[in-house]
Amino acid sequence: xxxxxxxxxxxxxxxxxxxxxxxxxxxxxxxxxxxxxxxxxxxxxxxxxxxxxxxxxxxxxxxxxxxxxxxxxxxxxxxxxxxxxxxx
Numbered sequence: 063x064x065x066x067x068x069x070x071x072x073x074x075x076x077x078x079x080x081x082x083x084x085x086x087x088x089x090x091x092x093x094x095x096x097x098x099x100x101x102x103x104x105x106x107x108x109x110x111x112x113x114x115x116x117x118x119x120x121x122x123x124x125x126x127x128x129x130x131x132x133x134x135x136x137x138x139x140x141x142x143x144x145x146x147x148x149x150x
Contacts, residue, residue, distance in 0.1 A: 078148070081145050082145070088134055088137055088138035088141065091134055095127055096127075096128060096131035099125070099127030099128035101124075103125070103128070106120050106124060107121075
């Protein structure tokens, strides 16, 4: 029974480590996507105001990135909440 218990504990530790690494990755990914989206939004708005080179349809790209970042933040929050409930 002792070996089986140790094996189960090692498996649980591996699962927890995978969850932690996913949460960390998503935390970095959603921040990066949000920053890139905001940066592109500013650049495109400046180009729209200063030149006639771009059309307003280009605003879809940074808006899509911002919504993707918000979605990734929500996923990261849900995973962190699940991990916190797992420890209780």
